[in-house]
Amino acid sequence: MIPVTMIISYSFEKQVSRIELTEGDTIVMGSDGLFDNVFDHEIVSMMAKFSDVAETAKAIANLARNHSMDSNFDSPYSMEARAKGFDVPLWKKILGLKLTGTSGKLDDITVIVGQVVGSGDTLIS
Secondary structure (H helix, E strand, O other): OOOEEEEEEEOOEEEHHHHOOOOOOOEEEHHHHHHHOOOOHHHHHHHOOOOOOOHHHHHHHHHHHHHOOOOOOHHHHHHHHHHHOOOOHHHHHHHHOOOOOOOOOOOOOOEEEEEEEOOOOOOOO
16 A cells, blocks of 8 residues: 545645555546536546546546536536525526536646556656
8 A cells, every 4th residue: 555645725725635545546636627527427437448547638638628618518516506506596497597607617627647556667658
C-alpha cells in the first residue's frame, strides 16, 4: 500500500483526506468542468473502455464537453441546483422551460488520469 494525502480544494473550503493506493489503481482528477457535467458512473464506464491513461483522459474530457453543450442533459450540476431549491416556477415548467444554466454547464474542463505503478517502473507518455 502506498499512503497518499489528497487535498481537495474548492473556492472557499478545503478538505484533506488520506487514502491507501495499491499498484494498478487508477486516479482521476479534474476541474469543476468535469464533475459538474459528468456523473461518477460515467467516469467509471469510460475507464473500463480504455487501458491507456491518455486515451481515457481524452475520452472523459470529450464526454464532459459534449454534456456541457447539451441543453437537454440533466447534469450533476443541474441536479444539485434543484436539490438546493433552485428551479423554475411551475408556469415555466408547463411551457417546458428549464432553469437557465442547469442542463449541461459550459466551463473549462481539465482531466488528469494516472495509474499507480511499482517504484521500479517508469511510465512516459
